[in-house]
Amino acid sequence: MADVKVIGAGPSGLMAAEVLASAGHRVSIHDRMASPARKFLLAGRGGLNLTHSEPLETFLTRYGDAQSFLEPAIRAFPPAALIAWANGLGIETFVGSSGRIFPTQMKASPLLRAWLRRLDALGVRLLTRSPWRGFDSTPTILALGGASWPHLGSDAAWLPGFAAKGIMVHPFRPSNSRFLVNWSPHFTGRFAGVPIKNVALTYRGRRVRGELMISREGIEGGAIYALSRHLRDEPGAPLVIDLRPDLTEETLATKLARPRGKDSLSTYLRKSAGLSPAAIALLRETGTAPDAHAIKALALSLGPPAGLARAISSAGGVARDEVDEHFQLKKAPGTYCVGEMLDWEAPTGGYLLQACFSTAVMAARHLASMLEKG
Structure with missing residues (x-):
């Protein structure tokens, strides 16, 4: 002993x-x-x-x-x-x-x-x-x-x-950290703390599935954490977000081809493309066209990690x-x-x-x- x-x-x-x-x-x-x-x-x-x-x-x-x-x-x-x-x-x-x-x-x-x-x-x-x-x-x-x-x-x-x-x-x-994004006050006022579920992210050829979380400072969530080391160590490329990874671009284009009628754009995208309000707002916030190609390849520019003190690890x-x-x-x-x-x-x-x-x-x-x- x-x-x-x-x-x-x-x-x-x-x-x-x-x-x-x-x-x-x-x-x-x-x-x-x-x-x-x-x-x-x-x-x-x-x-x-x-x-x-x-x-x-x-x-x-x-x-x-x-x-x-x-x-x-x-x-x-x-x-x-x-x-x-x-x-x-x-x-x-x-x-x-x-x-x-x-x-x-x-x-x-x-x-x-x-x-x-x-x-x-x-x-x-x-x-x-x-x-x-x-x-x-x-x-x-x-x-x-x-x-x-x-x-x-x-x-x-x-x-x-x-x-x-x-x-x-x-x-x-910082590892498993949020990354900074310069959101507008209107966007964060409505969607900070809201997840965007079932997305696919691609960064420099690496693709992961998961969810995003909008924060006041930027973006985080399981899918971001899975790419964390690459986003941190290889900065400069856009993060490509596929908001409907379970649909092909052709299938999504067919769904979006239906007449819009009197529906607002948000209602139309929700009904036709199955997008959540936060996903629709992200399209608007980034100036992304609401078409099939853009919905499956939304490009987002990220800043650096938010900092070490509040990183998960x-x-x-x-x-x-x-x-x-x-x-x-x-x-x-x-x-x-x-x-x-x-x-x-x-x-x-x-x-x-x-x-x-x-x-x-x-x-x-x-x-x-x-x-x-x-």
Whole structure:
């Protein structure tokens, strides 16, 4: 039995603590906030998306250029294992229409309460208002988070300590963020917060399906998040929006060929093309002709991401070659980095939490095995 520290009481830190305590070690979790898992609770407010039900081979591709970096950890603790873990806490799950997996209660708070009870029963000590104070000789797992939603705890205050140690950390950038668009006040006054569902987006040859959400500052939603890294890193091209992806241009043109009669243009487009009021308003806002070709290829110019502080997640972090295959720091043996503080990103859909859990399990299992060997 050894004394082990986990720094950070988000999902990565809590999972690492559980694995280590289950292996018989004395674990203390330190977190600088007054209560644990603040961002986790916020993420679960609209429905806690734990993971995704798609085949694992497809699932792994969602991590882009970080796939090879994360794949061993996710294979070792895959979505099926995460679901079984949640079930073991008494949290039942279901698969949504998009393939995403949620707790039946949809919220994070019941899961967190059950989890904290389990950790308490394992003897884990939770020390709040206890920030990381730098590297020491105690076996440690760092789960310090990225740099989005800093007021919830992930403020990257750990960066100077890593710089002093000579550990490369790539700058944090917004991921899964809204992108700025210079909307008119009239448009945002009516449609801010309104989704446009079942669209297809194409950007520099990449096409995704999903929904958009109009915001006062710009545009966001699942389809935007799926293209987030490309919109951020390869700016300058128009985002092409297909407002009726289930119809061919020819079929849509036939529908629009019916006489308009006394209908207003909005009523005509709603009846003939099946467009929502927000989609019709988007055509007007962008000066797009209401014909079949334009409805299936509306071009929208985007500005930069809205900013890191309110992005769902962050890209960047501890460079991949600074850690070994178990996420142990090469320049600080016995100290591991897990979760969002590592250099990877993923779209929403369950991929973010899955990688946070999987990296924590990988690191904690390895640390436990090293401690057992003495």
